[in-house]
Amino acid sequence: MAYAFRQNSGFADQIRAIAIExxxxxxxxxxxxxxxxxxxxxxxxxxxxxxxxxxxxxxxFADYERENGAFRAIADRFSVARDAAVMVQTMxxxxxxxxxxxxxxxxxxxxxxxxxxxxxxxxxxxxxEDELLGLAVDDFRAARQRARAWQFDAxxxxxxxxxxxxxxxxxxxxxxxxxxxxxxxxIHDWRKAAKVWWYLMRLHERTAPSVMDNLTTQLNMLGEAxxxxxxxxxxxxxxxxxxxxGDGASEVLLTVIADRQTALAEQAFGLGRQLAAERxxxxxxxxxxxxxxxx
Numbered sequence: 001m002a003y004a005f006r007q008n009s010g011f012a013d014q015i016r017a018i019a020i021e022x023x024x025x026x027x028x029x030x031x032x033x034x035x036x037x038x039x040x041x042x043x044x045x046x047x048x049x050x051x052x053x054x055x056x057x058x059x060x061f062a063d064y065e066r067e068n069g070a071f072r073a074i075a076d077r078f079s080v081a082r083d084a085a086v087m088v089q090t091m092x093x094x095x096x097x098x099x100x101x102x103x104x105x106x107x108x109x110x111x112x113x114x115x116x117x118x119x120x121x122x123x124x125x126x127x128x129e130d131e132l133l134g135l136a137v138d139d140f141r142a143a144r145q146r147a148r149a150w151q152f153d154a155x156x157x158x159x160x161x162x163x164x165x166x167x168x169x170x171x172x173x174x175x176x177x178x179x180x181x182x183x184x185x186x187i188h189d190w191r192k193a194a195k196v197w198w199y200l201m202r203l204h205e206r207t208a209p210s211v212m213d214n215l216t217t218q219l220n221m222l223g224e225a226x227x228x229x230x231x232x233x234x235x236x237x238x239x240x241x242x243x244x245x246g247d248g249a250s251e252v253l254l255t256v257i258a259d260r261q262t263a264l265a266e267q268a269f270g271l272g273r274q275l276a277a278e279r280x281x282x283x284x285x286x287x288x289x290x291x292x293x294x295x
Contacts, residue, residue: 008294019147047075052199059162060154084120165284171197172276184233191226207290225268
């Protein structure tokens with residue numbers, strides 16, 4: 001079953017089926033072990049989808065804390081190495097896109113990139129990849145058994161409607177908080193809420209495709225901008241903590257990163273205000289009407 005609702009009834013069965021499909025995909029990718037980085041990306045993406053799914057049903061799901069924590073724990077085992085790899089990609093992109101501004105300190109920038117690559121390789125070597133992947137498979141299999149028996153303290157659309165409105169409220173509130181205090185932490189918190197809202201909209205893609213396709217595309221663009229902003233914040237933190245006295249390359253890089261973050265924040269806030277324009281009750285009613293189109 002695709003990550004989308006197919007009908008406006010039987011939501012308990014649909015939630016269980018969607019969860020099991022995501023778990024099976026993660027198990028299949030993890031057992032194949034063809035490329036470690038791609039495997040980690042796939043299983044972490046499945047964990048994000050699964051966490052969004054249980055957040056949707058949270059008001060009616062007594063086992064929410066256990067299941068959300070289980071999927072978060074699987075992803076967190078790989079977060080250090082994954083973040084290190086993303087830092088390498090982010091640094092390489094900054095050097096590629098800002099060549100002229102970095103021209104005076106190009107050697108220093110490349111030295112920092114080499115250090116990041118060595119750091120990522122070191123962390124990979126310490127992980128015990130096969131053991132971690134094996135643990136992930138075991139945990140996914142246990143989660144699959146539980147998902148088959150998930151029960152909800154509601155029926156029909158009441159399983160999903162309160163959680164949907166709650167997620168949208170969080171999206172709007174964290175947007176406003178980030179606009180008032182646009183630091184790395186508040187923007188990252190908004191990013192997490194925006195990611196959940198994007199996944200919940202993907203669950204509704206089949207309800208009104210002509211409308212939802214554009215909405216999910218715009219939310220994906222928002223998520224990419226906020227994700228880039230966060231990746232730059234992590235990179236800037238590492239550069240600031242590891243620079244030495246008179247490190248011109250680091251100073252220039254931090255300035256370039258700050259300018260890029262400003263541009264990304266402006267882009268995200270402009271898009272976010274449009275995506276959060278509706279009142280929560282209005283948005284909830286709209287998606288309720290869309291679900292009825294499924295029959």
